[in-house]
């Protein structure tokens with residue numbers, strides 16, 4: 001079967017894929033997760049390893065995933081199977097696709113809780129419920145917001161409903177227009193915060209914290225977290241980028257698009273760090289406070305700066321939008337697989353997925369109130385979902401993807417698909433054959449404690 005002749009929807013405008021992929025990549029991972037795990041793992045060394053992982057693993061994996069999607073024209077499971085079969089390889093490789101699909105789903109089930117925080121903070125900003133004098137006040141606001149499962153559940157359910165209704169209508173529509181004004185808007189908001197931070201007294205300390213590389217200060221666990229976050233922040237190994245790639249027209253350049261998305265994502269993450277840490281240091285907060293970090297710190301800045309309420313409203317509005325353009329991409333693999341294989345309409349596939357998702361996400365939401373004690377090895381449901389996906393499923397899926405592309409496929413499949421001239425092609429091949437798999441393996445085995453005698 002020649003998969004390339006199958007009709008498949010394609011992105012609308014010339015910038016369609018770039019905008020959608022950037023929308024998927026830039027999200028809570030950059031503004032919520034990056035700062036808080038950087039804080040948890042002590043700053044500079046973590047940032048450096050994270051940047052290295054983006055370049056050595058993230059970029060080659062993203063190119064590979066887009067190539068799989070476009071050549072196989074389907075959800076991760078179908079696309080990988082078709083591309084492998086074309087080279088005479090075993091269909092068992094499509095297990096990578098199954099894992100990716102599951103991973104995207106599991107990520108969404110805790111992502112809606114965090115997106116729910118963002119929406120609820122937008123509401124607090126609008127209704128004047130977010131003023132406070134000091135850190136303690138803001139911590140109290142965050143705790144109170146979590147305490148009542150009906151309140152927190154309302155917000156995560158709202159995010160689930162919004163996500164599924166957008167996905168049910170088809171992600172292409174509307175996404176391009178939205179992302180093209182929202183991304184620049186988000187960058188402007190971060191700039192406002194950075195400029196405020198420069199006058200707040202914590203800026204120097206923040207820069208030192210983020211960029212001073214203290215070799216040896218990063219634990220093996222921190223290295224694995226940095227690797228996992230490189231996957232998470234670029235939406236890799238979760239079906240998102242691969243499925244979006246399946247809608248990519250043949251003439252678009254995969255390499256150039258990948259570099260654009262990775263650059264935009266990295267810039268936003270670093271800007272978020274520069275926006276948030278000055279507030280944290282100026283207010284004497286502990287950078288390793290965990291998932292609530294930005295929600296406890298940023299409102300202090302908005303409270304203190306001129307026009308703060310207006311900026312706060314704009315910030316949380318755009319953060320919520322950025323979360324939605326990411327959340328819709330997490331179930332695109334599942335929905336597209338259900339449509340292609342089970343004959344469901346997009347609408348039915350989206351709502352069916354949404355119901356199961358709502359159940360899992362409710363368990364994640366309860367981790368902040370009723371289910372705080374439902375722990376296993378010290379982790380609650382929310383922590384487990386994050387831990388399993390970012391630390392295990394994504395690096396493993398990424399490893400499978402590069403090994404498959406580098407060693408199993410016949411070489412002209414991707415030479416053709418990537419359309420690169422010999423030198424960049426060799427560079428890509430070297431990365432997927434040696435650099436990325438070795439990098440992943442070393443970080444992995446190190447985290448398993450193999451090198452610590």
Ligand code: PHE
Nearest residue numbers: 025027028029233235238240
């Ligand atoms: N990249 C998104 C972010 O940084 C999260 C994401 C993960 C999106 C996996 C899709 C798939 O917020």
Ligand code: NA
Nearest residue numbers: 025026029233
């Ligand atoms: Na990201």
